[in-house]
Amino acid sequence: MRLTRRTASVGVIAISTVLMTSLPAAAGSPVLFGDLEEYLEAAQLADYAGQQLVVTVFEGSTTAGILGIEHAANTFMVGDGTTEAVVGGGKVKSAQPVLLSSYTQLGASDRYTTAPPRDVRRLGRSAREVDVLEGTQLRARLVFDVETGAPLSTRVFDGDGGIFRLSSMIDFDPRPRKIYDSNGYDSREYEVIMPASVDGLDTDVAGYRLGDRYAGPDDVYHTFYSDGLFSFSLFEVAGSVRADTFDDATTVQYGGSKYKVFVTPSQMWVKWTTPGTTYVLVGDLPPDHLEDVLGELPRPRKRSFFSGVWRRFFG
Amino acid sequence: MADLICDIGELLSAYLDGELRPGELEQVTEHLGDCEDCVLEFRYLKEARTSLRTLPRLEAPDWVVEDAVHLAPELSAYLDGELVTAELPMVIAHLQECVRCREELLGLDHARTAVRALPRVEPPEFLDVRRAAKAPRPHRWQVPTAVAGAAAAVILTLGLTSSSTPVRVVDADSFADRHIARASVETGFAVLPAVARVGAP
Numbered sequence: 203m204r205l206t207r208r209t210a211s212v213g214v215i216a217i218s219t220v221l222m223t224s225l226p227a228a229a230g231s232p233v234l235f236g237d238l239e240e241y242l243e244a245a246q247l248a249d250y251a252g253q254q255l256v257v258t259v260f261e262g263s264t265t266a267g268i269l270g271i272e273h274a275a276n277t278f279m280v281g282d283g284t285t286e287a288v289v290g291g292g293k294v295k296s297a298q299p300v301l302l303s304s305y306t307q308l309g310a311s312d313r314y315t316t317a318p319p320r321d322v323r324r325l326g327r328s329a330r331e332v333d334v335l336e337g338t339q340l341r342a343r344l345v346f347d348v349e350t351g352a353p354l355s356t357r358v359f360d361g362d363g364g365i366f367r368l369s370s371m372i373d374f375d376p377r378p379r380k381i382y383d384s385n386g387y388d389s390r391e392y393e394v395i396m397p398a399s400v401d402g403l404d405t406d407v408a409g410y411r412l413g414d415r416y417a418g419p420d421d422v423y424h425t426f427y428s429d430g431l432f433s434f435s436l437f438e439v440a441g442s443v444r445a446d447t448f449d450d451a452t453t454v455q456y457g458g459s460k461y462k463v464f465v466t467p468s469q470m471w472v473k474w475t476t477p478g479t480t481y482v483l484v485g486d487l488p489p490d491h492l493e494d495v496l497g498e499l500p501r502p503r504k505r506s507f508f509s510g511v512w513r514r515f516f517g
Numbered sequence: 518m519a520d521l522i523c524d525i526g527e528l529l530s531a532y533l534d535g536e537l538r539p540g541e542l543e544q545v546t547e548h549l550g551d552c553e554d555c556v557l558e559f560r561y562l563k564e565a566r567t568s569l570r571t572l573p574r575l576e577a578p579d580w581v582v583e584d585a586v587h588l589a590p591e592l593s594a595y596l597d598g599e600l601v602t603a604e605l606p607m608v609i610a611h612l613q614e615c616v617r618c619r620e621e622l623l624g625l626d627h628a629r630t631a632v633r634a635l636p637r638v639e640p641p642e643f644l645d646v647r648r649a650a651k652a653p654r655p656h657r658w659q660v661p662t663a664v665a666g667a668a669a670a671v672i673l674t675l676g677l678t679s680s681s682t683p684v685r686v687v688d689a690d691s692f693a694d695r696h697i698a699r700a701s702v703e704t705g706f707a708v709l710p711a712v713a714r715v716g717a718p
Contacts, residue, residue: 204564242704253556255549257532264532264542268560278701287694289701294694302698309704344708351599353708355550365542369709372549372556416700420687424695431705435696445689459639460522469693482689484696486709 230493238334238431239310241344244351249274253373259366260489261454267467273352274378293392301392308413311430314341324354325374334431339363342431342487350376363491369468398423408494410434410487427495434470434485434495443480448473454492459502474502529559 247312257266271277277290287296294300317333324345334342340363345355354374358367398417403425405412410427417423423438451462451473464471470492472483481500485492528545549556611618701708 222653241533242707245707246704248707255546255559257546259542266532287697292702293696294698294701296591296694298688298691298694300691300694300698302695305699305702307702326712342708353644356708358709366707368542369544370546370550393691395698412633413703418691418695420691422687422692424692424697424699426696428700428703428705430703432704432709433700433705435692437695439685439687441685444686447689471689480685482692484692486700507606 237310238314238332241316241332241346241351242310242431245346245353245430246276248347248350248352249349249376249378250350250352251375251378252371254369255372256369257367258465258467259364260463260465260470261452263465265465265467268372272378281401295392299392301349301394302414302416304397305414308411308428308430311409311411311428313409313429314431325371327354327374329354347374347376352376358488360488367468367486393419397420397426400425404498407498408491410491410495429487429491432485432487432491434483434487434492436499437482437484439480440478440480441480442475442484443473445473445482447471456496457501459496461496461502472496476500476503529555529562 227367234404248366250271252271254267254269254271255266257264270281270283275290277288279286279288281287285296287294289295292302292305313336315335317335318334319330322329322345324347328348329345330348332344332346333340334344339361340359342359343357344353347354352371352374353369353486355370356368357365357463360366360408395416395418398415400412400415403412403415407427410429411435413426413428413433415425421440425436425438427434427436448462448464448471451464451471453460455461459474462473464473468486470483470485470487470489472481472492474481479500483492483495483499487495528541532542532545549559
């Protein structure tokens with residue numbers, strides 16, 4: 203075909219049309235995502251409701267629960283039929299409301315990449331399945347609702363490729379029944395947690411970046427770490443600690459040291475002591491990450507007889 | 518579908534008991550995403566399991582916990598045969614369960630034996646005029662030995678008592694809320710909801 207100005211113009215228009223239909227579309231339409239951060243941000247902003255099944259497999263045992271979820275305006279309302287909590291924006295409104303006076307958002311890290319997504323069907327809806335890679339290892343498989351961006355299913359894998367945690371919507375509604383006004387709250391109802399200095403702390407613990415440190419009204423120091431996908435908090439308490447949470451804990455050995463570990467469907471709890479300090483770690487990190495993190499934190503130790511005598515004499 | 522439901526029904530029970538094999542776990546979760554009948558069955562099983570676990574049970578005394586370092590005073594009295602009648606069976610029952618307190622009891626026993634093997638410290642002369650009048654004056658080398666023995670006894674006692682650190686009772690649930698509050702502002706929270714008290718088995 204002879205190329206003329208007219209045919210060239212038509213060609214440009216045709217090519218432009220093709221390109222424009224593949225660019226991110228307007229809100230409310232299916233969106234093509236790029237990196238993990240974009241998927242996660244869309245999930246944060248999504249409005250949806252439903253029932254979520256959460257299962258965790260650890261050391262050969264399984265723990266599970268079903269949660270009722272309403273998500274809107276970047277706020278979760280979560281209940282299990284007997285208790286409820288409203289979570290979002292640095293606040294938790296539950297039986298004992300907690301409010302962080304400040305925080306530093308860490309955002310994405312370069313630890314994870316995503317493989318090209320696959321179109322799938324989930325709960326009768328169009329969805330997109332995204333593999334999250336840590337190096338070449340499959341760390342998580344996420345399924346997002348195309349219409350809302352809501353997470354329909356999340357699988358987290360351990361370092362050996364076995365499944366560690368699975369959360370899956372078993373009932374889904376793109377229209378939440380309740381919308382909580384996250385700005386309309388009375389701070390006097392909350393226990394306000396104040397920031398503390400992070401001077402002298404490691405800024406990276408096994409790939410988890412230091413976020414913030416807080417001093418609670420009970421003289422408990424709380425330090426938060428995240429790797430962009432998972433996170434944990436380390437609580438330091440002076441002296442020995444008795445907590446009902448660890449009544450059913452098992453003893454697990456990491457790196458030659460023993461820790462008390464308790465697992466709920468969505469959290470790992472770890473407790474150990476050093477002379478004069480009890481540490482409690484709470485987080486959703488997979489077991490191999492947990493082992494790496496514990497290897498870079500103070501190890502469990504008992505006070506020796508003579509150090510106790512020295513302390514008694516000299517403080 | 519009816520046959521599939523029956524199979525999944527059996528797996529639901531095993532699933533709640535933590536007895537599923539890896540392949541079965543995904544089979545169950547995939548099926549629960551599509552089958553309302555099985556979701557209802559799962560909820561019923563879970564509620565029944567929760568009800569069984571919430572049946573009343575006897576609460577152990579406050580000090581019968583694994584980190585009961587404050588049991589040390591009772592252990593010392595137990596060694597000396599000075600426990601009152603009501604305390605003795607409780608201490609014995611606890612020792613049968615708690616490795617840590619048994620080890621501590623063994624350490625106390627060794628220390629008590631060591632202390633008893635120390636030279637006896639005689640009271641200074643000015644406290645007993647009669648003894649001072651009758652007893653021969655100690656040789657010079659006996660005085661430092663007696664002082665050293667007393668010092669060793671003091672050190673041993675202080676070392677044993679300093680191993681008991683104060684125990685704080687903390688509300689660990691508040692730790693979870695603080696962690697969740699902070700995690701909620703990170704993007705990962707959207708796909709990994711971090712709720713602790715809600716959803717615990």
